[in-house]
Amino acid sequence: MKDTRWLSEIELDAWMAYVAATHLLERRVEEQLKADSGLTHAQYEILAKLSASPERRMRMTELARKVVVSKSGLTYQIGQLEKLGLVERTTCPSDERGVLAVLTDEGVRCLERTAPGHVAVVRAFLIDQLTPEELQAMARIMSKAAAVMTAAPGHSTEAPARRRGTGRRTAPG
Amino acid sequence: MKDTRWLSEIELDAWMAYVAATHLLERRVEEQLKADSGLTHAQYEILAKLSASPERRMRMTELARKVVVSKSGLTYQIGQLEKLGLVERTTCPSDERGVLAVLTDEGVRCLERTAPGHVAVVRAFLIDQLTPEELQAMARIMSKAAAVMTAAPGHSTEAPARRRGTGRRTAPG
C-alpha cells in the first residue's frame, strides 16, 4: 500500500469533472421527474427495467442487481410503487420463496407519460452535448467500467462471502 | 412537448452504461472509504475540496456549491466532521453571518492517510481502464456537461427565483 500512483492532472480533471457532472445530472434528473410525474429516479429506473423485461416482470434479486440497489432498498421502492398501483408482487411459480415484481398497465402508462420529459433532460445536459465520437467513447468507457465492477468480487449486496484462506477485507480503523 | 426524440441504440447504450457504472462506482468508493477510514464519500469530497482551497477553508455556501450538495446537507456533514475533529467552524471576518469551514491538522492527516486507498479504487475501476484518448474524451465530456448544468438555471439549491413574466415551473400532477 506504499508509493501511491497519484492522479495526473488530466486524470484528476477527468475524475473531478465526472464526480461533479454526475451529482449535477442526478439533481436535474431528480428535479424533472419529481416535478413532472412525482417519481424519483430510482423508481423510474425500476419501471424502465421492468418495462424492458420479458413479460414486464422480474425477480426481486435480479432487479436489484440490474438497477444497482441493495435488496432492502428495492423492497422499499417496490412497496412504494405498489402503493401507487404501478407495480404488483407475484409469487414466483418455480420458486416458492421468490417474488416477481410485475409492471401493471397503469405502470406502463405512467412510464410512457414520463419518459419524454426524462429523455429531454438526459439529452439536454448530456447526450446532445456530445459529438458522435464522444458518444462512442462514452459508451465504451462506461461499459468497460461497469463490466469490470460487475465482474470483480466485493459487492456487499452479494453473498455473505465466508472468509477462506487470506481473509484480508476490512482494514483497521 | 410532442414527438420525442428518443435515444438511438448507441445513445441508450451510453446512457444505461453510464447510469450503471456510476452506481457501481459509488458503491465501490463508499465501501472502500468506510472500511479504510470510516468516512463517507460525501465527507471525503468535503475534506478534499477544503484541502485544495487557499488557507484550507471555505464559506459554507461555496463549499456546498463545489461538492454539489444542498446547504442543509452540508450543514449536517460539517457537523459530523466537526465531531470527528477534522473540521472547525469559524465565523467569517468580512461577513458576520458567514461561516468558514476550516480543515484541521487532524483533517489533513486523515485525508493523507485515506487518499491512497481512495485513489487506488478510482484507478482500478475507472481511470486505469481507459486509453489515453478515452481519458481525454472523458475529461472533455464531463467538463462540458458540468459546465452546461452549472450555467443553466433551475437549481433548487439556488435563490428562491421569484417568478416574473412566464412562470411555468412545476407542472400539474
Place this chain on the structure above:
DNA sequence: AGGGTGTAGTTCAAATTCGAACAACTAGAA
C-alpha cells in the same frame, strides 16, 4: 439614517438508503 430586499446558515420533518439479522425455502450430500 431608515426600509426593504436579498443572502447565509441552521433547524425541522419526511423520505430514502444501507447492512445486519431473520424466516422460509431449495438443493446437494450422506
Place this chain on the structure above:
DNA sequence: TTCTAGTTGTTCGAATTTGAACTACACCCT
C-alpha cells in the same frame, strides 16, 4: 429420507439527504 449449506426476500435501526421555514445579517436606494 435427512441434514446442512446456500438463497430469497423482508424487517429493523441507523445514517444521510433534501426542501421549506426561519433567524440574523448585509446591501442598496431614497
